[in-house]
Amino acid sequence: DKGGWSSFMAKEVSEEPEAVANTLRGRIRGGEVVIPELDGLDELFQGISRIIVIACGTAAYAGQVGKYAIEQWTRIPVDVELAHEFRYRDPVIGPDTLVVSISQSGETMDTLMAVKYAREHGARTLSICNTQGATIPRESDAIVYTHAGPEVAVASTKAFVAQITALYLMGLHIARVRGAIDHESAAAHIAELEAVPGKIALILEREQPRIEQFAGWMADTRSVLFLGRHVGFPIALEGALKLKELAYIHAEGFAAGELKHGPIALIEPGQPVFVVVPSPSQSPEMHKKVVSSIEEIRARGARVISIAEEGDAAVLPKSDEVLRIPMAGPLFEPLLAVVPLHIFAMGLATAKGLDVDQPRNLAKSVTVE
Ligand code: F6R
Numbered sequence: 001d002k003g004g005w006s007s008f009m010a011k012e013v014s015e016e017p018e019a020v021a022n023t024l025r026g027r028i029r030g031g032e033v034v035i036p037e038l039d040g041l042d043e044l045f046q047g048i049s050r051i052i053v054i055a056c057g058t059a060a061y062a063g064q065v066g067k068y069a070i071e072q073w074t075r076i077p078v079d080v081e082l083a084h085e086f087r088y089r090d091p092v093i094g095p096d097t098l099v100v101s102i103s104q105s106g107e108t109m110d111t112l113m114a115v116k117y118a119r120e121h122g123a124r125t126l127s128i129c130n131t132q133g134a135t136i137p138r139e140s141d142a143i144v145y146t147h148a149g150p151e152v153a154v155a156s157t158k159a160f161v162a163q164i165t166a167l168y169l170m171g172l173h174i175a176r177v178r179g180a181i182d183h184e185s186a187a188a189h190i191a192e193l194e195a196v197p198g199k200i201a202l203i204l205e206r207e208q209p210r211i212e213q214f215a216g217w218m219a220d221t222r223s224v225l226f227l228g229r230h231v232g233f234p235i236a237l238e239g240a241l242k243l244k245e246l247a248y249i250h251a252e253g254f255a256a257g258e259l260k261h262g263p264i265a266l267i268e269p270g271q272p273v274f275v276v277v278p279s280p281s282q283s284p285e286m287h288k289k290v291v292s293s294i295e296e297i298r299a300r301g302a303r304v305i306s307i308a309e310e311g312d313a314a315v316l317p318k319s320d321e322v323l324r325i326p327m328a329g330p331l332f333e334p335l336l337a338v339v340p341l342h343i344f345a346m347g348l349a350t351a352k353g354l355d356v357d358q359p360r361n362l363a364k365s366v367t368v369e
Contacts, residue, residue, distance in 0.1 A: 009153035009246075009356045013342050014204060017197035019148035019158035020335065023165040024193060031187030033173045037143055044124055044141070045177045048098040051078045052123075054086050054114045055102035056366070058156040058241060059163060063102050064234035066167030069331045073175035073189070084110040084369070087117040097123040100170070104151055104159035105365040106134020113369065115139050128166045130159050144170055153357045154364045155245055157342045160238065161200070161335055168193060168331075192332045199326040203339045207323055211340055214305075214321060215347030218272065225266065225273045226253040226341075227297075229290050230283070231334045232276035239274055239341035245359050246349035256293040269301030274344075276337045277308040277315050283330045287314075294318050307337045 005011035027035050038045075051070060053063035063080040071078045081091075083101070093099065099118035103111045106129040115125050115136055127140035130148050137143040146162035172189060175181045218224075224243055228236035236253035243251040254263045256275070267273070275294055278286040291314055294304055298318060306319040309327050316322055323340040325333070349356045 006350075007153065007346075007356045009155060009157060009346050012151055012153055012158045013339075013346060015149065015158045016161050016339060016342075017201045017204070019146070019162040020165045020193075020200065021197040022147035022149070023162045024169070025147065027169055028190055028194070031183060031190060032176065033169050033186070033190065035144060035169060035173055037145070038170075038173055041142055042177050044098070045174045047096060048076065048124065049096040051076050051098045051100060052086075052091070052093065052118075053078060053080045053100045053102065054083045054111060054118075055080075056083050056108055056110055058160050058238060059102040059104060059111075061234040061238040061241070062160050062163035062167065063100075064237070065164050065231050065334045066171065068231050069168050070171035070174070072331070073171045074178060074180050076174070083108070083114040086114040093118055093121050093123040095122050095124065098126060099123045100126045100128065100167075101136055101140065102128045102163050102167070103134070103136050104130045104146075104148075104156050104163070106131040106136040107365045107367050108136070109367050109369045112136050112139065126170070128163055128170070130162065152364075154359055154362050155242060155345075155356070160338065164335055165193065165196070189329075189331075192329045195328070196332060196335045199328060199336055200339055202326055203324075203336060204343075207340060208343050211323060211343045212347035212350075215344050216351040218348055219351040221249060221272055221348075223250040223271070225263070225271065226251065226276070227256045227259070227273060227290075227293060228253070228276035229256040229278065229286055229293075231331060232256075232278060232290075232337060235276050235334045235337050235341065236274070238338055239345070242342060242345035243348065245362060246345045246356055247352055247354065248360070249348070256290055259293055259296065264296065264300070267297050267300040267302050271302050272305060273297055273302045274305045274307065274341065275319075277306050277312060278330065279309045279327055279333060280312050280314060282327070282333075286330075287312075291315065291318065307340050
């Protein structure tokens with residue numbers, strides 16, 4: 001039931017605040033993460049020296065965001081691998097490896113086969129999944145469910161923010177079990193997480209109509225580029241994927257620092273480029289770098305659409321359009337910055353008269369390899 005929305009996707013984007021809130025619910029107590037599903041696994045978490053995240057598509061981008069936080073908090077090296085690449089290269093894994101799979105459906109065949117492979121080769125497995133009782137969690141040593149609720153539209157939206165939330169909870173839990181961070185820092189990160197649903201709601205309320213209108217003006221666009229740095233990089237990749245799959249527009253995401261190593265050759269007058277801009281107060285150094293990337297592409301005629309913090313005065317004169325997000329700590333920005341990109345891809349596809357719930361050639365759950 002679309003509940004009065006024009007599409008399941010519109011409904012599911014509107015549910016992004018709840019997806020985060022429900023994934024946090026019951027898992028925080030007194031400034032600590034409490035995940036009943038992970039009770040009794042302290043020894044497992046103490047014994048690992050590597051984490052490999054495996055997933056496909058949007059779930060893999062959630063994994064890439066999670067990598068930054070999990071490494072920072074646990075000091076355990078984290079690799080993110082596409083599930084379908086993982087088992088074809090004889091990966092180095094063993095009992096000290098925790099393989100974390102991420103899957104909304106819990107049925108993606110590539111991810112399932114990678115989890116089975118990891119288990120057979122002695123790794124420990126943890127599944128982040130949105131579907132109770134699905135196959136992938138049944139094949140894993142531990143499960144952390146995302147509580148985004150059923151996702152019907154083929155393109156994943158609310159599950160993505162729930163996956164990042166679950167990864168962050170898992171990361172904080174492992175960090176505390178190993179004594180890698182103290183109570184105060186964990187509590188501060190948890191407070192940031194708890195503020196996310198309200199901030200996403202603000203973006204939907206203040207920016208959605210404007211972004212949809214703006215997307216409508218761009219209906220004839222042939223190609224769109226997305227730039228980001230640090231946690232903004234996987235968000236750029238996610239913005240590009242959504243635009244490809246929903247609006248059938250050629251789109252590419254790049255790490256902003258990579259521009260001068262090739263992609264800047266693509267910039268010609270009028271080329272639309274979305275730039276995920278880090279907070280000037282929270283990440284001043286990275287903010288400066290991204291603003292200088294904006295200057296470089298703008299000097300070559302790019303049409304710059306910045307996704308930037310409300311108070312960021314520096315990007316305003318340098319952008320053709322600014323999509324505003326509330327302030328958040330560096331690791332929590334991706335949970336906000338992705339929302340305008342989901343709205344934009346949906347808005348552009350809708351303006352082109354496309355079915356956003358059922359894009360051509362795609363299935364919600366990819367149960368073949
Ligand atoms: C993109 C999208 C896909 C899925 C991918 C993994 O919008 O929905 O890229 O994220 O097929 O699916 P799950 O999470 O079910 O394993």
